[in-house]
Amino acid sequence: MADERSAMIKIGxxxxxxxxxxxxxxxxxxxxxxxxxxxxxxMKNENFEMAIEEIVWLITLLANQNILIHNLxxxxxxxxxxxxxxxxxLTVPSDLAEYKSAITEALYKGxxxxxxxxxxxxxxxxx
Numbered sequence: 413m414a415d416e417r418s419a420m421i422k423i424g425x426x427x428x429x430x431x432x433x434x435x436x437x438x439x440x441x442x443x444x445x446x447x448x449x450x451x452x453x454x455m456k457n458e459n460f461e462m463a464i465e466e467i468v469w470l471i472t473l474l475a476n477q478n479i480l481i482h483n484l485x486x487x488x489x490x491x492x493x494x495x496x497x498x499x500x501x502l503t504v505p506s507d508l509a510e511y512k513s514a515i516t517e518a519l520y521k522g523x524x525x526x527x528x529x530x531x532x533x534x535x536x537x538x539x
Contacts, residue, residue, distance in 0.1 A: 418478065419517035421471070421510070424502030428494065430474035430514050431481070432522025439473060447523065467508050468499045470515050475499075 418429040437447065444450045450470075476493045483490045503511075 417518075417521045419514040419521065421475070421514045423471075423475070423494070423499060423507075428475040429478040430471070430518035431477040432474060432518050433477045433481070435480070436473050436477050437522070440470075443469075447519065450519070464500075464505070464508065467511060467515070468496050471499050471511050472496045474515065474518050 418431045421428055421430060440447055440450060472494055479491050479493055
């Protein structure tokens with residue numbers, strides 16, 4: 413799944429894929445009112461502690477999507493979900509800037525639309 417719809421990060425030496433699924437989009441919408449409000453919420457946090465809390469929540473949510481997909485497909489080999497406490501303990505504040513970029517990348521990849529033009533003769537230029 414890597415690359416086409418996810419972004420990679422490392423937490424405590426373990427690689428995690430951040431994936432924006434429909435389930436994650438629904439949870440983000442419930443918390444922020446929609447993806448379009450997410451950027452405003454993160455940028456307008458006057459309180460550093462709240463900003464960290466929001467980034468940790470997003471990292472945990474997006475990293476757990478790939479684990480949930482794995483657990484759905486491999487019921488005989490489930491993996492433990494990442495917790496916010498683990499993210500907080502296994503990272504340093506300087507990691508958060510890198511993670512914000514990865515969050516942005518995962519959100520972009522999860523929401524991008526591939527638009528193709530139809531070959532319609534009535535729209536062709538006459539020259």
